[in-house]
Amino acid sequence: MESIKEQMQGFAIKQALKYVEGNPEENLPKLMALVDRFSPADWYASQRSAVREVIEKKNNWYQLILKLYELSPNVRRAFFQNFLFNASLKGSAIQNEAKEREGCNVPWAILLDPTSACNMHCTGCWAAEYGHLLNLSYEDIDSIIRQGKELGVYMYIYTGGEPLVRKADLIRLCEAHPDCEFLSFTNGTLIDEAFCNEMLRVGNFVPAISLEGFEEANDSRRGEGAFGKVKDAMALLKAHRLPFGISTCYTSRNFEDVTSEAFFDYMVDSGALFAWFFHYMPVGNDAAPELLPAPEQRAEVYRRIRAFRSSKPIFTLDFQNDAEYVGGCIAGGRNYLHINAKGDVEPCVFIHYSNVNIHDCTLLDALKSPIFMAYHDEQPFNGNMLRPCPMLENPECLRRMVKETGAVNTDYQSPESVDHLCDKTTPYAERWKPTADALWNEGRKRA
Ligand code: SF4
Incomplete structure (x- = not known):
């Protein structure tokens, strides 16, 4: 009430x-x-x-606000009510009360995989690890949302697999929870006229389309023809006055492409309202550590995204370099958690270690499970916010937390030990530290 x-x-x-x-x-x-x-x-x-x-x-933020007024009124109303008021104002107050009362983290958003099925096979995608036959049922997701709302969570983000493989159920969930905002990562290939009309009808579903650069860079990772399909999906969304964003993973190979002015302009001209940048994570036994950006490459990404953020009308987040705005690592329920298609409750989409499954416990039980409490007790993992991650920049933290809590790997096809994972990130963390420290000190002097 x-x-x-x-x-x-x-x-x-x-x-x-x-x-x-x-x-x-x-x-x-x-x-x-x-x-x-x-x-x-x-x-x-x-x-x-x-x-x-x-x-x-x-300025550019003003132009972005005016773009919101070009959207369909039904979608804009849902965004303001669900995202700004329910998720951010009202939700935060309930979350804070619950944190205090329960002595654990309570998130702002819940990420979940409706399915592990995907119609594409991209290099380095973590979803490929889970196997392709797992699904959270409509009832599972509905129950997670109901429990989430009790704790003040009104923001739900679908990952996968390709969530739109389940688009009929996702629309039903939007109807069942008109007070929540739903965002979905997607490869964009299943967005068609009929689905655009459904999004217009419910108003509270926003796609974030994966794009890894221009045609050559994108298709080398996501398969031939993928760029053209994304282009079509963006044109369709724009024509229907629907909001959407872009999700990009930067690597040693595509970082120049995805952080170029031409790419920013392309996203803006295509109608994207936001762009989320993710650092490549070498998760899984088949990961490709050579895709990890070198220190000077990551520093360049940091500089370019910040420069375009203050000049282009698009809302950008650079997850690995923006931790200073949120006080460090946001996983383990501090701001979000991840539930995979089998129901394992994980601290982060990239951290595939868990003690509990949502089919056997409540959401609150999961937030109090050993690895979640380890995150709760140890965050932030580093005072330098350019080194926020317990896996990527502080691998000794993840090694210890997983071992001490007995969390098990949730990759059912090819389980990866925490030592195997952290052995890949340890040299990266050592290489990045001097650059990160210099950048961080530079930023503090400017502030
Ligand atoms: S665990 Fe690492 S990747 Fe996940 S939210 Fe924390 S800092 Fe980011």
């Missing part, structure tokens, strides 16, 4: 959004002036000042 305060907040936000809706360019500054006039001086002072600056300077 929503409290009176939440209902009032929800009502005020709805009214404010309705006001902006008619003419965003004219009404946004007016709304901001009203908020400033009637709010206590210290109420979200820094956030208000950031929003004011965006409106006054009409």
Whole structure:
């Protein structure tokens, strides 16, 4: 049940959004002036000042906000209500209460794999490890969402496998939980006219399409013709005024391509509203450690993404280099967790070690399981936020946590020991440390 305060907040936000809706360019500054006039001086002072600056300077963030007003109204309403209000304001308050009460991490988002099935076979994809015959049933996912909402979680992100193999169930889940926002990583090949109409109808489903650069770089990893199919999917989404983003994994081979100005412009022109960058992770016995970026390559990625973030109208996250904004590693339920298609509850999509399965325990039990509590007790894993990960930059932490908690590997086809995994990342961590320390100190001096 929503409290009176939440209902009032929800009502005020709805009214404010309705006001902006008619003419965003004219009404946004007016709304901001009203908020400033009637709010206590210290109420979200820094956030208000950031929003004011965006409106006054009409910079790239302002252009991005205006792009939200080009979307279908039903989708925009769901985004504001579910993502901004339910997941971020109301949800965070419930999560904080639950954390305090239960003494464990409580996440902002839950990632889950509806299926391990995929219609593609990309080099280095972790999903390939789970086998191809596993599924979470509609009832499993529905139960996870119901339990999540009790803890204040309104954000659900599908990974896989290719989640859209289960698109009928995913749409049913959007209908069953109209107060949640759903985002799905996808290879984009199953997005068609009929599915666009379904997304428009439910309003709360946003795809994040995988793209690894321009045609040559993308198709060398994802297969011939993949780039063309993504291009078609983006055109279809744009024509239907649907929001979408791009998900990119950068490696030693494609980092120049995916962080070039031309690639940023291509994503913006194609209609993407956000781009999430992931550092290649050498997970699994068949991983390709040579794809790990060299220190100077990762430093270049860090610089370029930051530069484009302040100049291009697209919201970018560079997961391995942006930890400073979220206080380090976000896994282990601190901000998110991952449930694979077999139901194993893992701290992170890249950390395939677990003590529990969601078919045998509650979500709260999983958050209190040994490896989750080890994350809870040890985060952050490093004071240098450019070295946040217990696997990639601090492999001694993951080795110890897995051994001490007795967590088992969840790769059923080819189980990988934590020593095998961390032996691959230890030399990387040693090479990256001096560059990371120099960059981190440079950033602190500028701040
Ligand atoms: S475990 Fe590593 S990859 Fe996963 S969220 Fe933490 S820092 Fe990121």
